[in-house]
Amino acid sequence: MRRQSSQVRKRALAATALPFPVPVLPRSLAAIFLVYFVQGILGLSRLAVSFYFKDTLHMDPAETAIYTGVSTIPWLIKPAYGFISDTFPLFGYRRRSYLMACGVLGAVAWGSLCFAQPGAEWTAALLTLGSLGTACSDVVVDSIVVERSRGKSNAVAGVRRPEQPPQLHSPTPLQPS
Secondary structure (H helix, E strand, O other): OHHHHHHHHHHHHHHOOOOOOOOOOOHHHHHHHHHHHHHHHHHHHHHHHHHHHHHHOOOOHHHHHHHHHHOOHHHHOHHHHHHHHHHOOEOOEOOHHHHHHHHHHHHHHHHHHHHHOOOHHHHHHHHHHHHHHHHHHHHHHHHHHHHHHOOOOOOOOOEOOOOOOOOOOOOEOOEOO
16 A cells, blocks of 8 residues: 555656656645745735825825724734634634634635725725734644644644643743643
């Protein structure tokens, strides 16, 4: 069985027509790379949003600052997302389902901004939803990184077991676990 899967992989690599083999990343590692890549790319979108406020909606800098400031509120309450994802698992998973939901939320929000071209209030609301999706996915991916660095296997990481309550604190030298 093992030999057959390696032959299938070799055929798949040969079909890519690349002169070098392409390594296959584990799903959790690919998710980590993707979320951090999206966070980096969203820096470019801030420039487009400021031009949209200025040129299309004809807003002055003070109004633009207010609307973009409101859209950063989800980043201020990031610890709440970690508490929610650790306490209330969706479909048996503490990480994977939240990561998918946040990704869909961000994609829908940014897609709506792209295709609907709403007014100032709706733009601020959609920016806030997109920011919520990005901030929540950042918390979830950071928790995946912590689980991987502690040495938990991919099969166990992110699955909440009934005998294991959520940890609301981390032990310190003065406070035993």
